[in-house]
Amino acid sequence: MTVKKYAFYPGCVARGGAPELYQSSLLVLDKLGIETIELDKAACTGAGVLQEKNQKLGDVLNIRTLALAEEMNLPIITICSTCQGVISQANHRVLKSPEYLEEINAELKEEGLEYKGSTDVKHLLWILIEDIGLDELKKTFKKELKGFNFAPFYGCYIVRPSDALGFSENPERQHSLDMVINSTGASVTDFSGKTKCCGFPILLINQKNSLKMVSNHTGEAKDKGADAMVTPCPLCHLNLDGYQGKARKANRGDKGDLPIIHLPQLLGLAMGIEPYRLGFARHIVSTKDFISSISPGERHSDPQNFNIAMLLGMMGFGSLIFALITAIGAFFVLRAIYIYEWGDNSFTHYIDTCSFEGIYFIGKYICSILGFLGF
Amino acid sequence: MKAVIDVKRFDPENNSKEYFQKYELDVDESSTILDALIKIREDLDGTLALRCSCRASICGSCGMRVNGSAKLVCKTRLVDISPEGEKVQVEPLGNMPVIKDLVVDMNPFWNKVKQVRPFMMPENTEPEGEYIASNESMTHLVDVMNCIMCGACVSDCTALEVDESFIGPAALAKAYRFVADPRDDKSKDRLKYLNKNSGVWDCTRCYACVEVCPKGVAPMERIMKMRDLAIEEGFKNTSGYRHTKSFVNSVGRLGRLDEAKLALTSVGFFNIFGLIDLAFVGLKALVRGKLPPILPHKAESSENIKKIVNKIEKKKV
Numbered sequence: 001m002t003v004k005k006y007a008f009y010p011g012c013v014a015r016g017g018a019p020e021l022y023q024s025s026l027l028v029l030d031k032l033g034i035e036t037i038e039l040d041k042a043a044c045t046g047a048g049v050l051q052e053k054n055q056k057l058g059d060v061l062n063i064r065t066l067a068l069a070e071e072m073n074l075p076i077i078t079i080c081s082t083c084q085g086v087i088s089q090a091n092h093r094v095l096k097s098p099e100y101l102e103e104i105n106a107e108l109k110e111e112g113l114e115y116k117g118s119t120d121v122k123h124l125l126w127i128l129i130e131d132i133g134l135d136e137l138k139k140t141f142k143k144e145l146k147g148f149n150f151a152p153f154y155g156c157y158i159v160r161p162s163d164a165l166g167f168s169e170n171p172e173r174q175h176s177l178d179m180v181i182n183s184t185g186a187s188v189t190d191f192s193g194k195t196k197c198c199g200f201p202i203l204l205i206n207q208k209n210s211l212k213m214v215s216n217h218t219g220e221a222k223d224k225g226a227d228a229m230v231t232p233c234p235l236c237h238l239n240l241d242g243y244q245g246k247a248r249k250a251n252r253g254d255k256g257d258l259p260i261i262h263l264p265q266l267l268g269l270a271m272g273i274e275p276y277r278l279g280f281a282r283h284i285v286s287t288k289d290f291i292s293s294i295s296p297g298e299r300h301s302d303p304q305n306f307n308i309a310m311l312l313g314m315m316g317f318g319s320l321i322f323a324l325i326t327a328i329g330a331f332f333v334l335r336a337i338y339i340y341e342w343g344d345n346s347f348t349h350y351i352d353t354c355s356f357e358g359i360y361f362i363g364k365y366i367c368s369i370l371g372f373l374g375f
Numbered sequence: 376m377k378a379v380i381d382v383k384r385f386d387p388e389n390n391s392k393e394y395f396q397k398y399e400l401d402v403d404e405s406s407t408i409l410d411a412l413i414k415i416r417e418d419l420d421g422t423l424a425l426r427c428s429c430r431a432s433i434c435g436s437c438g439m440r441v442n443g444s445a446k447l448v449c450k451t452r453l454v455d456i457s458p459e460g461e462k463v464q465v466e467p468l469g470n471m472p473v474i475k476d477l478v479v480d481m482n483p484f485w486n487k488v489k490q491v492r493p494f495m496m497p498e499n500t501e502p503e504g505e506y507i508a509s510n511e512s513m514t515h516l517v518d519v520m521n522c523i524m525c526g527a528c529v530s531d532c533t534a535l536e537v538d539e540s541f542i543g544p545a546a547l548a549k550a551y552r553f554v555a556d557p558r559d560d561k562s563k564d565r566l567k568y569l570n571k572n573s574g575v576w577d578c579t580r581c582y583a584c585v586e587v588c589p590k591g592v593a594p595m596e597r598i599m600k601m602r603d604l605a606i607e608e609g610f611k612n613t614s615g616y617r618h619t620k621s622f623v624n625s626v627g628r629l630g631r632l633d634e635a636k637l638a639l640t641s642v643g644f645f646n647i648f649g650l651i652d653l654a655f656v657g658l659k660a661l662v663r664g665k666l667p668p669i670l671p672h673k674a675e676s677s678e679n680i681k682k683i684v685n686k687i688e689k690k691k692v
Contacts, residue, residue: 012632040675043630049622052599057687160582197533197581204641212537321654
């Protein structure tokens with residue numbers, strides 16, 4: 001297999017809340033013969049959140065990322081649907097309007113960067129089909145996943161808005177995840193939620209609605225016989241995996257029992273990589289039964305993951321939370337006394353509106369000591 | 376050419392359940408899906424109920440779901456959907472009660488539109504003649520004024536699907552049309568109302584409405600605009616605002632996202648139940664070794680990124 005070279009944009013979540021995605025991606029990219037140079041200088045894409053406040057700022061940061069890759073003469077590979085969508089949209093906007101590109105480039109000048117529009121960003125999912133080809137991909141597989149059913153969950157930003165994602169030139173992108181699942185020998189569980197929202201963007205804003213979405217999608221896929229759900233989006237993963245238990249209990253009255261796996265983890269399993277190296281122990285919804293049905297007798301978790309230091313760290317974290325809750329409780333009691341005694345709201349109003357960055361930094365200081373001891 | 380159309384049927388008067396009925400017919404190459412449906416009603420099955428009027432994508436009556444996504448069927452050619460004569464599935468619009476077959480009850484839709492007070496509210500007495508606004512002050516509203524109220528966006532809205540109290544994309548786009556109109560003087564009141572629960576912050580940013588809108592109204596982008604306008608008007612006591620602000624700050628400071636802090640600030644430091652809830656999630660994540668790094672990562676050239684963020688954020692104000 002010829003070596004293919006890309007500039008690697010893993011995204012914040014793969015390096016933060018979903019480390020199993022990052023570790024499994026590196027293993028899989030290696031087996032695929034893909035050489036990568038990580039874009040260490042690139043900024044966060046803004047994930048659409050930054051764009052709602054200031055679209056131009058988002059576009060400048062993303063065009064900067066493209067310019068960094070262009071400087072290396074490489075296309076970008078990403079493992080995050082949301083990053084894919086957001087960078088594609090920025091790219092689409094500047095390629096449509098040369099004046100806008102000029103405006104953006106003016107902001108990059110100071111750093112000595114200029115985007116000419118010659119590079120592109122592609123999710124691993126698309127690269128499998130367009131640059132590697134499913135036949136070549138199948139050659140890297142050592143294990144037939146026949147008999148297993150996987151529900152594909154695309155995530156919004158890799159399917160919409162379609163005009164920014166090149167669907168007219170590459171129509172197979174619309175079904176890319178289905179195609180990759182089929183190539184492993186497994187079957188696709190079709191369900192109505194596969195291109196809907198996972199609820200993650202409103203998790204911290206309207207949790208009730210967000211959890212209903214999680215429950216609807218995972219519940220439907222489970223009812224239709226899926227063994228696991230596969231997603232190319234780590235943000236969807238955070239919600240579907242991290243909150244599934246709570247969501248299913250609240251909305252369907254059952255347990256969160258559908259493992260949500262990252263696309264590279266699926267590929268890794270098909271390539272015969274040991275499950276523990278793919279980070280399956282780092283899931284909130286247990287993947288133990290799923291893994292033992294795929295590779296009986298294989299070790300599921302990495303024993304190094306859990307040690308005494310970690311336990312200590314956990315205890316420290318627990319007591320910190322306890323202290324925080326007590327402090328907040330005490331604050332409310334004092335506040336109640338204050339209102340009762342003086343009946344004036346101006347003090348509490350002041351407390352409610354002032355920024356409590358201070359508390360955060362004290363917390364962070366303690367956490368970092370614990371982190372130093374524990375991890 | 377041959378067409379195979381699978382229509383979702385429902386007739387409550389005859390106490391039937393929902394079911395799909397397949398029709399096979401010959402149609403012209405240039406036929407739209409609406410042409411085919413009318414042909415079915417006239418030649419094959421007079422009991423099929425559907426709503427249509429202008430047949431030229433002006434009236435907005437014939438919104439339906441084609442192969443799972445909302446479309447104006449008069450604007451959708453059969454050959455584009457099924458070039459090889461594959462089966463085409465036609466269903467009524469989603470997120471609205473079905474009256475019969477492909478006809479939905481639009482009352483909930485209109486009630487949402489009424490909720491945003493879709494009329495001009497000038498402060499001063501109105502001029503006797505025309506109310507003239509300059510061309511430049513109206514160009515940003517051209518696309519949103521194209522809305523024909525077909526309900527396609529409402530049908531596919533993923534937030535409405537789980538919460539019918541959400542005002543929804545069509546009504547919010549309509550609200551923007553007045554919020555951003557230079558002749559309207561109640562923008563602040565409107566934004567105050569839309570900033571509450573079920574308003575602009577409940578949108579999931581999933582792009583479904585942008586994708587299905589047959590008129591390029593892009594409701595989601597209007598909603599995002601109103602979030603920003605609401606913040607600028609000073610309505611800041613929302614998780615949404617804290618989330619956005621923390622996000623921008625984090626990117627400005629580190630070049631990357633500080634997930635732990637983002638979660639904390641969005642929930643709010645005084646939301647005790649939210650914090651307890653978050654602590655449990657954090658603990659679970661910690662056990663599994665996937666807690667976001669407590670000391671956040673910094674991008675290599677975070678100083679440069681900081682410069683860009685500061686410069687462009689300042690310019691905006």
